[in-house]
Amino acid sequence: MSEFLASIQSVVQLVQDSETSTALRESQYVWSLFEVAHVVSMCLFAGLIVMMDLRLLGVGNMQTPFSQLQKRLFPWQMLGMTMSAITGGVLVFGDPMRFYANIFFWMKMTLMVIAALNALAFHYISYFSVDTWDGNKVPPFGAKLAGALGILLWGFVIVSGRLIPYNWFQNN
Amino acid sequence: MLQPYFQAMNDSWVAKAISESLWIYPLDQAIHLVFLALFAGAILILDIRLLGLGMREQSVSKVARDAWPWMIVGLLGLVATGIPQLIQNAMREYYSEFFWIKMYFLPVALIYTLTIRRMVSQAEEGRVNPGMQKIVGVVSILLWFGGVAVPSRLIGLFT
Numbered sequence: 001m002s003e004f005l006a007s008i009q010s011v012v013q014l015v016q017d018s019e020t021s022t023a024l025r026e027s028q029y030v031w032s033l034f035e036v037a038h039v040v041s042m043c044l045f046a047g048l049i050v051m052m053d054l055r056l057l058g059v060g061n062m063q064t065p066f067s068q069l070q071k072r073l074f075p076w077q078m079l080g081m082t083m084s085a086i087t088g089g090v091l092v093f094g095d096p097m098r099f100y101a102n103i104f105f106w107m108k109m110t111l112m113v114i115a116a117l118n119a120l121a122f123h124y125i126s127y128f129s130v131d132t133w134d135g136n137k138v139p140p141f142g143a144k145l146a147g148a149l150g151i152l153l154w155g156f157v158i159v160s161g162r163l164i165p166y167n168w169f170q171n172n
Numbered sequence: 173m174l175q176p177y178f179q180a181m182n183d184s185w186v187a188k189a190i191s192e193s194l195w196i197y198p199l200d201q202a203i204h205l206v207f208l209a210l211f212a213g214a215i216l217i218l219d220i221r222l223l224g225l226g227m228r229e230q231s232v233s234k235v236a237r238d239a240w241p242w243m244i245v246g247l248l249g250l251v252a253t254g255i256p257q258l259i260q261n262a263m264r265e266y267y268s269e270f271f272w273i274k275m276y277f278l279p280v281a282l283i284y285t286l287t288i289r290r291m292v293s294q295a296e297e298g299r300v301n302p303g304m305q306k307i308v309g310v311v312s313i314l315l316w317f318g319g320v321a322v323p324s325r326l327i328g329l330f331t
Contacts, residue, residue, distance in 0.1 A: 028329070028330075031329075032326065032329045032330070035325060035329060036322050036325045036326065036329075039205075039208075039321065039325050040317060040321065040322070042205075042209065043208065043209060043212035043213075043216070043317070043321065044212070044216060046209035046212075046213070047209050047210070047211075047212035047213025047214070047215075047216050047217075048213055048216060048217065049213075050209055050210055050213045051213045051214065051217045051239075051242075054242065060238060060239075060241075060242050061217070061235075061238045061239070062238060063230070063234040063235075063237070063238050064227070064230045064234065064235070064238065068227075068229055068230065069227070072226040072227045072228070072229075073217070073226065073227070075226070076216075076220060076225075076226060154209070155206045155209075158202065158205050158206050158209060159199075159202040159203070159205070159206065161205075162198070162201055162202040162205050163198055163202055166198050168194070
């Protein structure tokens with residue numbers, strides 16, 4: 001196990017030492033451009049996810065049937081997700097050792113996987129029967145649960161992402 | 173002119189209390205971002221509709237009325253978590269160009285959203301032509317993202 005981790009770490013170190021990664025890390029303007037773009041993408045992605053989750057909970061955007069909201073917001077959510085992933089990926093590439101050794105980064109990654117599983121579970125369970133509750137003021141329990149979990153999970157993704165600069169638990 | 177007030181915030185017991193805690197300031201920043209997501213979502217869902225780029229089966233005024241309370245919640249949360257950050261960093265903010273850009277655009281964006289954008293989007297269907305709606309949506313995105321959100325992120329990156 002420790003050998004495995006050591007080999008991963010050496011790959012991360014290799015990226016860290018590469019010319020492109022170093023240049024990105026040392027350019028204040030390019031680095032900042034990606035930081036800014038990452039937050040703007042987050043607004044688009046998380047913002048429209050929250051709008052949909054509030055509808056699932058039965059507390060927001062109630063004048064629009066859920067399926068309509070879902071269909072019309074989906075392309076924008078996917079655009080936001082793609083932009084977040086690209087800008088986030090570039091930032092990780094630009095300083096991989098920092099993220100590799102950071103507990104909040106791994107928390108964020110784990111929470112994102114769980115949030116994705118929540119979305120998938122909703123899609124295959126409650127959304128399957130959307131025709132029966134589409135316009136309801138009170139969505140079924142499964143839909144509410146998915147909405148509540150979505151808000152909680154993506155909220156904690158944002159919180160752990162913001163805490164990455166605070167490396168309290170890092171030992172170098 | 174405002175420097176003494178910023179200095180006073182900087183030296184206040186509130187600033188001291190925040191800086192003595194390891195967690196308060198980081199958590200405040202993190203919660204600020206969560207409210208940003210809520211606020212941005214409530215702004216964007218309507219701007220996307222105004223631009224005619226989504227939610228087109230639904231009327232502009234219904235999207236606007238539904239998004240309104242969540243926009244207000246988001247805004248209140250942003251202000252409540254923003255003020256402690258300002259107090260804690262008062263002198264840094266005072267000397268930050270981006271902080272002042274944010275502070276100039278924030279009231280403009282706010283007044284625009286509470287007046288023009290609100291009237292245009294909550295008007296009866298057919299009273300505002302789609303061209304006007306598009307302009308109102310574009311101006312909203314430019315003000316909130318170009319004028320407020322982007323400079324906000326830059327405060328911490330260029331100090």
